Every structure is written in structure tokens, then in C-alpha cells.
Amino acid sequence: MLKKTTIAVLGLALSNLATAGAMGPVCTPGSVTVPCEARLWDLGAEALYLRSIYGAAKGYQRKYNPSTGLEDSRLKDVKNDWNWGFRIIGSYHFNTGNDVTVNWMHFSSSGSQGNILAPFVVAGVGTLSLPAGMDSNNRLDQVNIVMGQHVDMSARDKMRLYGGMQYANIQSMAQTYLYANRILASVAPVSIFNNTDYKGFGPTLGIDYSYDLFNGLSLTANGSGSLLYGTSRYHEGYVVTRFSAIVAQPYARKKAIVPSLEAKLGLNYAYNFAQATVNIDAGYQAVNYFNALSTQVFQVPTNPQISSVNYGLFGPYFGMKIVGNA
Known part of the structure; x- marks a missing residue:
């Protein structure tokens, strides 16, 4: 059986949200303190309900009005569907508030658009705009390996500072x-x-913050950023199925440094059992990768200009984490 003081420390041990629940004993006096030495583990999972978005150069399409047979004066925003993703988290806590944490976020979604205008090149005439429909798919896999330090700013304010590496x-x-x-x-x-795709690897830094409200309930916030170095690729072309031909297909590949930002705001509830502490949390998050993907304006394959665009995700999350004695 764990002692009551140990259970209090378990309630404070979180992977992404540094603390939740009652304040435990501290070992270092002063305005900023750290927890007593402990060896703990935690495992958690989050359900993510997200929608992905692109920068304007990729997100906008010219709109076709079938009732008039003409181009609409308004552009159409390519909207991917809302879909479920997940984040899996595991941590090992040691010393006075240190931890090593690994987490993996996965998300994919699709979308369909009708009544847009697509480019079609006719020899000797030029590029025509013809009615079309579009199907799209996107996917993100993000893996973080970080080391964190938990600190207590006051009886209610807790913080976890962390840094490590990120792959996207x-x-x-x-x-x-x-x-x-x-x-x-x-x-x-x-x-x-x-x-188009991007694969990159680089350093990441972040802060988890929680403010104890009452009876195990706390307000939580997270902010993090990364700077990734990797490869961005782009490939586009016409497919003429009848002749099994792919024509006018530009291909581009370049090395790119891509910054990213991530923010979360939510609530966490911690409940202490005899052998473990269970944390249940929910909130809202947003992620953005700057200039990670490539495109051509209105996706015209004969347009030589290729530009970089952002890729982002936003939506609510719901999660549960179990903290136990190592």
C-alpha cells in the first residue's frame, strides 16, 4: 500500500500537464520548489477531434456556378472533414520532479469539393478553366521525446518545463x-x-502550466514550439486514363527549416486510488506548421511558380492518464 503522502505526489505527476490535485511535501524551501524524490510512471491516451487547414495558396479554389455555367466571383475554401485522431503518452518520473516523456500524435482526414474550376491546357489555345470536382486526403504523424522538470510556483501554481526532439x-x-x-x-x-509532403526533425521546447481550483480540479495550459529541418516535396500532373499517360508533371524537392507552434487550454480532474492516480482531462488545441507544404496557385501544372504554405490542425481533445509507483 502506498502512503498518503506518496499518493499526493502521484496526483501531481503528469506527463503533459505537470500537476493536478493536492499539493504534496516539498524538499527545497523558497519561492519556487520541487517535489520530493520519487520514481513514478504514467501512461495516457487522448482522443482528438480535429480539422486540418492549409494556407491560402493551397486552400482556395476557383468556384464554378452550375446554374449560370460561369465562374463565380467568390473563391471556394477547400475544407477537409472533421475526423478523429489520437495521442499516446508515456513517461518515467525520477529524482526531484524530472521526467522522460514520449508521445505520438496521429491524425488523418479527407474531403470532397464539387463545382470548382480546374485548369486544362490545350495546345495552341492556352489554359482553359473547366468544371471539376476534387477529393483530398491529409495525414500528420508527430513524435516527441523530451525531458521535463516539474516546479511548484505556489500552493496552486505548478509548472513543467521541458525540451527535447520532435519528428513530423x-x-x-x-x-x-x-x-x-x-x-x-x-x-x-x-x-x-x-x-506534397514534409518530413523533418529538430528541437522542441515547451511549458505545461496548471492552476489548482478545488477538489482535484485544475485549469491547464500548454505552449510549445519546434524548429525542424527536413525535406519538402511537391509533385503534380495530368492523368489521361484513356492513353495511360501522365503529362505536364512538375516535381520539386528542397530542404526546408520549418517552425511550428502548438497551444492547448483545458481542465484536468485527478482522483486518487489506493495504488494509482487517474487524471481525466479535456480542452481545445491548435497546431500550426509554417511553410511546410508546397503548391501552385489554383493548382495549374503549367505554372512554374511553386510556393510554400502552412498546415494546421484545430479542435477539442479528451484524455485519461494513469500515474503509478515505479
């Missing part, structure tokens, strides 16, 4: 299908693929 793999794939018409009669069906 971002993928975006889109397929635009030109609607059948007399211009395409001899070559239909025709589609345009638009694929």
Missing part, C-alpha cells in the same frame, strides 16, 4: 476530376493529381 511527417494528396464535356470528349477521363 505531413502528407497531403489531392485528385481533381474534370467533368466530362465536349472539349474533353476525345481524351476523357482526365484528372489532376496534386501531392
Whole structure:
């Protein structure tokens, strides 16, 4: 059986949110203190309900009005569907408030757009804008390995400072299908693929903060940033299925330094059992990778200009974490 003082320390030990629950004994006097030495572990999981977004150069499409047969004056925002993802977290706590934490976040979603205008190049004429539909898919895998230090700022304010390394793999794939018409009669069906990805690795720093409210309930916040070095790729082209041909396909590859920011705000409830402490949390989060992906304006394969765009995620999360004696 664990002693009551040990259980109090367990309630304070969190991976991403440094503390929750009642204040335990401290070993160092002063305005900022650290917990007594302890060896603990925690395992947790979060359900993420997110939507992904792109920068304007990739997110906007020209809009087609089927009732008039003309281009709409408004641009259409490519919206991916809301979908579920997850984050898995594991930590080992040692010494006076130190921890080593590993977490993996995974998310993927898709979307469909109708009545947009897609480019089609006709030899001797130029680029025509034809009615089309589009399907898109995107995916993010993010892995962090960090070391943290828990500190108590006051009886209610707790903080965890951490730093380490982060890996990110971002993928975006889109397929635009030109609607059948007399211009395409001899070559239909025709589609345009638009694929881009980024893989990078680099340092990350962050702060977890919690403010004890009452009876094991606390307000929590997290802010972190990373600076990744990796490879960004872009590939686009026309697919003429009838002739099994891929034409006008630009390909680009470059090394890129990509910064990212992540923020979370939520509530955590800690309940002490005889052998462990259970933490239940919920809140809202946002993640943004700056200039991670590549695109061409309105996805015109014959346009030589390729630009970088942001990739972001936002939405609520719900999680549970179990803290036990090592």
C-alpha cells in the first residue's frame, strides 16, 4: 500500500500537464520548489477531434456556378472533414520532479469539393478553366521525446518545463476530376493529381502550466514550439486514363527549416486510488506548421511558380492518464 503522502505526489505527476490535485511535501524551501524524490510512471491516451487547414495558396479554389455555367466571383475554401485522431503518452518520473516523456500524435482526414474550376491546357489555345470536382486526403504523424522538470510556483501554481526532439511527417494528396464535356470528349477521363509532403526533425521546447481550483480540479495550459529541418516535396500532373499517360508533371524537392507552434487550454480532474492516480482531462488545441507544404496557385501544372504554405490542425481533445509507483 502506498502512503498518503506518496499518493499526493502521484496526483501531481503528469506527463503533459505537470500537476493536478493536492499539493504534496516539498524538499527545497523558497519561492519556487520541487517535489520530493520519487520514481513514478504514467501512461495516457487522448482522443482528438480535429480539422486540418492549409494556407491560402493551397486552400482556395476557383468556384464554378452550375446554374449560370460561369465562374463565380467568390473563391471556394477547400475544407477537409472533421475526423478523429489520437495521442499516446508515456513517461518515467525520477529524482526531484524530472521526467522522460514520449508521445505520438496521429491524425488523418479527407474531403470532397464539387463545382470548382480546374485548369486544362490545350495546345495552341492556352489554359482553359473547366468544371471539376476534387477529393483530398491529409495525414500528420508527430513524435516527441523530451525531458521535463516539474516546479511548484505556489500552493496552486505548478509548472513543467521541458525540451527535447520532435519528428513530423505531413502528407497531403489531392485528385481533381474534370467533368466530362465536349472539349474533353476525345481524351476523357482526365484528372489532376496534386501531392506534397514534409518530413523533418529538430528541437522542441515547451511549458505545461496548471492552476489548482478545488477538489482535484485544475485549469491547464500548454505552449510549445519546434524548429525542424527536413525535406519538402511537391509533385503534380495530368492523368489521361484513356492513353495511360501522365503529362505536364512538375516535381520539386528542397530542404526546408520549418517552425511550428502548438497551444492547448483545458481542465484536468485527478482522483486518487489506493495504488494509482487517474487524471481525466479535456480542452481545445491548435497546431500550426509554417511553410511546410508546397503548391501552385489554383493548382495549374503549367505554372512554374511553386510556393510554400502552412498546415494546421484545430479542435477539442479528451484524455485519461494513469500515474503509478515505479
